[in-house]
Amino acid sequence: MNLKDIFEKLYKAYGPQHWWPAETPFEMMTGAILTQNTAWSNVEKAILNFGGRLSPEFVLGIDTEELAQIIRPSGFFNQKAQRLKHLAEWFKIYDFDIDRIKSLDPESIRQELLSISGVGPETADSIMLYAFDFPYFVVDAYTRRIFSRLGFELPDGYEEIRSLFENSLERDADLFGEYHALIVRLAKEHCKKVPDCSGCPLSDICRYKLKADVRK
Template identity: 45%
Template sequence: MTPQANTNSSNTAFLKIYKKLYKTLGPQRWWPGDTPFEIIVGAILTQNTNWHNASLAIEKIKVAGLLHPKKLLMEHRRIPRLIKTSGFYRMKSKYLRAFLKYYVGKYDGRTSRIVKKNTRAIRHELLKIPGIGPETADSILLYAFDKRVFVVDGYTRRIFSRHGMIKSDMPYDTLQKFIESNLPASTRIYNEFHALLVRAGKEYCRKNEPLCTTCPLGELLPRA
């Protein structure tokens, strides 16, 4: 079956889950943030951290008038105190500064310049920056730069593995390619699907005591 053949038929389990989540939870309208740069900052600050704490930190940066690449790089010594609430703040300050030096140095801090390059090239560059791993890189590519990459995270692994669709210890890139090959090649669907998986993971497919009986995906669970 060609990839295109999947587009209008819900044959794959992945697409069934997507449609079910979208139907029950509705569009999530990610990423919360007014500009690509705000989205990038959020992607770094929310690493292993709940969004509430990350958004408090972004607000601090915004109030300080530093939510711009060049200004924030210039005032990088203020970053640790500004982002304290996001947790891991010493590490994340280094990560943020490393990204800023790359982004301002190579692209003058302009989205319009970096998005001209192809996805793989940008991804390769992002992965060389300390503090930006595959999930953060793909979140930036998809939500800040509107590139067609599926974001794999802990919720993705947990939900799909509990549904018997993957092995939870699959390497990131392998899992990403597997999921992408079973979905329509659509940036919009990748965008919405990841957001829906996060929502489902937080509210139903919790680490401990998952709420399968009330979960929208409960009826799609494999027979025990």
């Protein structure tokens, strides 16, 4: 089974996921920072604490300590407040203009994002994909876990796994965005740390499940 077939199976089972859950591109970018090392429910609490004021201008205008208190529910709040400030400073270079960013060379934009302290490849690619609609595949721990269990020989490095997905699929931002969201859904509902394979939409093609059945 190839990566597109797996996408089709997941999409058939779960339908569209309407990601990323954010009102504006900057809220999305903020969420990408806040979700580092924490559950999404904590990010939601932190976003609510902005009380509708979340904007790059607001982030740049308030004290880092005050910002840290607003985002406190997301954990590592001092560190994340600094990261948000740096991200907003970068965004200001483009006058907070998403369309301007979208018209530029994506690889340069990605390199700029990666040069911001605290923005690694997963965060950068989430922003590339969900805020700017650039077709970059987001690789996370769920992706590694699910595809290893399915039986794929995944390379070790982030960039190599990203290339594997991007080169095996049509390079399309909508497809990549939906695929990543479906991976997260599967990981939360079935392919948890201890997998719950009963009812999993991929159980008929999964090597882990096959081996577990043989052992029974």
